[in-house]
Amino acid sequence: MRVFYIEDGGSDLAVYDIARMSPAQWHPLTDNTARFGLSDSTFWLKVSLTNHSEYPRTRLLEFGSATQDYIEVFSELAGHHSMGDRVPFSQRPLQSVTPTIELTLAPHGSSDVWVRLDTASGFFEWIPVRLHTKEEWAQTQLAQNFLLGMFFGSLAIMLVYGLTLSMVLKNINFITYSAYLSAALICTFVYYGFGFRWLWPSWPTLNFWALQISYTGLILTSALFAERFLNIRQHYPVLHRLLQLLSGLLLVAMLLTLTGVPRATMAMLVPLSMLILALLSGCAAVTAWRLPGWTSLLFLLAWPSLLICIGLSFANALNWVPIALDTKYLLSGLFTVEMQLLGILISRQFYRLRNDLLSARSDTSRQTNLEVMARNRELEVLNQKLKEQAYRDPMTGLRNRRSFRYALDKLEIEVSGQARALVLIDLDHFKSINDRFGHQVGDKALKHAAGIIDRAVSLVHGQCFRVGGEEFAAMLTAPDQPGLAAQCEMIRLRLAQAPLTLTSGSLPITASIGIKMVDPGQFESSRQIYQQADAALYRAKRLGRNRVCEAGIGSEFSDTPLPA
Numbered sequence: 001m002r003v004f005y006i007e008d009g010g011s012d013l014a015v016y017d018i019a020r021m022s023p024a025q026w027h028p029l030t031d032n033t034a035r036f037g038l039s040d041s042t043f044w045l046k047v048s049l050t051n052h053s054e055y056p057r058t059r060l061l062e063f064g065s066a067t068q069d070y071i072e073v074f075s076e077l078a079g080h081h082s083m084g085d086r087v088p089f090s091q092r093p094l095q096s097v098t099p100t101i102e103l104t105l106a107p108h109g110s111s112d113v114w115v116r117l118d119t120a121s122g123f124f125e126w127i128p129v130r131l132h133t134k135e136e137w138a139q140t141q142l143a144q145n146f147l148l149g150m151f152f153g154s155l156a157i158m159l160v161y162g163l164t165l166s167m168v169l170k171n172i173n174f175i176t177y178s179a180y181l182s183a184a185l186i187c188t189f190v191y192y193g194f195g196f197r198w199l200w201p202s203w204p205t206l207n208f209w210a211l212q213i214s215y216t217g218l219i220l221t222s223a224l225f226a227e228r229f230l231n232i233r234q235h236y237p238v239l240h241r242l243l244q245l246l247s248g249l250l251l252v253a254m255l256l257t258l259t260g261v262p263r264a265t266m267a268m269l270v271p272l273s274m275l276i277l278a279l280l281s282g283c284a285a286v287t288a289w290r291l292p293g294w295t296s297l298l299f300l301l302a303w304p305s306l307l308i309c310i311g312l313s314f315a316n317a318l319n320w321v322p323i324a325l326d327t328k329y330l331l332s333g334l335f336t337v338e339m340q341l342l343g344i345l346i347s348r349q350f351y352r353l354r355n356d357l358l359s360a361r362s363d364t365s366r367q368t369n370l371e372v373m374a375r376n377r378e379l380e381v382l383n384q385k386l387k388e389q390a391y392r393d394p395m396t397g398l399r400n401r402r403s404f405r406y407a408l409d410k411l412e413i414e415v416s417g418q419a420r421a422l423v424l425i426d427l428d429h430f431k432s433i434n435d436r437f438g439h440q441v442g443d444k445a446l447k448h449a450a451g452i453i454d455r456a457v458s459l460v461h462g463q464c465f466r467v468g469g470e471e472f473a474a475m476l477t478a479p480d481q482p483g484l485a486a487q488c489e490m491i492r493l494r495l496a497q498a499p500l501t502l503t504s505g506s507l508p509i510t511a512s513i514g515i516k517m518v519d520p521g522q523f524e525s526s527r528q529i530y531q532q533a534d535a536a537l538y539r540a541k542r543l544g545r546n547r548v549c550e551a552g553i554g555s556e557f558s559d560t561p562l563p564a
């Protein structure tokens with residue numbers, strides 16, 4: 001088989017004119033493949049067939065484009081057939097997505113087939129002309145169907161995955177990915193001729209529309225996806241506006257193409273879409289360079305696949321590719337890889353966002369916990385202070401009457417351990433201090449005396465209380481009776497020997513002290529203990545003040561009630 005072509009610039013030649021053309025006017029077709037790209041002309045192909053065998057041979061002549069508008073075949077052997085996608089699919093002699101006719105050549109016979117190629121959009125498909133035996137053709141169809149089945153199957157699975165996640169997660173990246181994937185699925189389905197064959201076989205115009213619309217949809221959804229994924233609006237606002245403008249122009253070009261009036265609109269559609277894809281690929285490269293990491297790198301690898309696929313298809317149709325390349329299969333392969341990589345990337349991106357959100361939430365709750373703990377600690381300290389205040393006398397800072405009651409009760413229930421003593425200390429003639437020097441000096445004298453008594457009690461490891469106006473108490477650990485008397489004497493002396501210094505001179509302060517020793521083996525109520533200590537104090541007062549008296553030694557009984 002040899003294939004030649006001739007360009008009919010005025011589109012006015014009929015098959016009779018073509019048949020009369022001299023061989024010199026025909027140009028051989030490289031690789032038997034028509035690559036006329038964008039042109040307003042009509043093209044004629046001459047397919048010269050020879051049977052060198054002594055038997056008749058039946059062959060299938062295939063024109064490998066599913067979407068070329070007009071393919072008219074004239075043959076002495078097979079008659080005239082219109083097989084482009086501008087005539088209903090059912091009129092094709094063979095029900096194949098790529099126009100195919102059956103020819104039977106006589107033994108040692110030869111025949112020419114004339115093919116008229118034309119287009120309404122001004123863009124010629126890449127059309128390989130192939131001659132098959134019936135067996136070869138059947139095998140090729142099987143292999144093609146298998147590969148395309150794999151391709152569409154994998155796209156469909158990814159689409160289900162994308163749609164499910166879009167619905168469940170309501171994540172914009174999954175939504176734009178699903179839109180892009182749907183457009184890719186529809187566009188390739190139409191481009192491979194399956195829409196025309198299975199869905200609208202009697203409506204050729206729809207085939208043309210579907211192709212233009214789905215192609216534009218593919219470019220626009222891919223731009224939408226890349227814009228969202230790369231966050232172009234935020235990072236490259238100028239590019240975002242440029243892309244919007246180009247997308248608008250692309251939409252207009254598509255609508256003009258649909259009206260079928262100006263052929264040149266197709267010449268706009270192709271470069272516009274390539275420009276959009278090239279800009280987005282550049283943007284992906286800049287992002288990958290700015291944010292190094294395998295996510296950016298994978299996106300950079302995946303994203304330009306679409307540019308390469310579509311660019312190669314057009315370049316092939318325009319005869320710019322120097323080698324014979326079946327772009328249909330390359331397109332399927334690259335598309336599948338791209339969609340899978342993008343699927344992985346957006347899943348990864350989504351899970352990273354999710355993890356960031358979760359860790360932010362746990363940070364917040366950790367922060368809240370820390371704040372609550374700090375607040376609890378503050379409250380504890382405050383509580384402690386309040387407790388302290390409840391048991392302290394504000395003027396002298398000593399433990400107060402309530403604290404004394406508590407210590408006295410404890411003294412009552414102590415049944416083992418060392419002997420202890422309750423010591424009551426009452427300042428002598430305090431009323432006269434108030435009367436002579438006033439209450440302010442009285443207060444000063446009280447604080448002074450309280451400080452001396454407390455320090456003295458601390459020296460013998462006791463506890464000191466202010467139980468009344470000028471009355472103090474101490475709980476001491478009593479070694480034995482003489483030891484206890486010596487300790488109380490020490491307290492008395494320390495006070496008596498440290499007069500309060502006033503501007504007018506020094507003011508001596510003395511105290512009378514009553515002691516009650518508490519024997520742990522012998523039970524006495526707190527009331528009894530207190531009354532006996534108070535009686536001893538009373539005795540000290542009576543005996544002339546500024547002295548220590550102990551209960552049980554020369555004792556009298558006191559009726560003083562327990563301090564409330």
Ligand SMILES: Nc1nc2c(ncn2[C@@H]2O[C@H](COP(=O)(O)OP(=O)(O)OP(=O)(O)O)[C@@H](O)[C@H]2O)c(=O)[nH]1
Nearest residue numbers: 426427428429430431432434439442443446469470
């Ligand atoms: N400035 C001042 N005086 C107080 C305070 N609490 C009690 N007083 C006074 O202490 C005096 C106690 O007087 P009295 O109970 O008669 O006993 P006294 O004068 O010390 O005489 P004796 O105890 O018998 O030696 C009263 O005048 C109270 O007003 C106080 O917080 N500040």
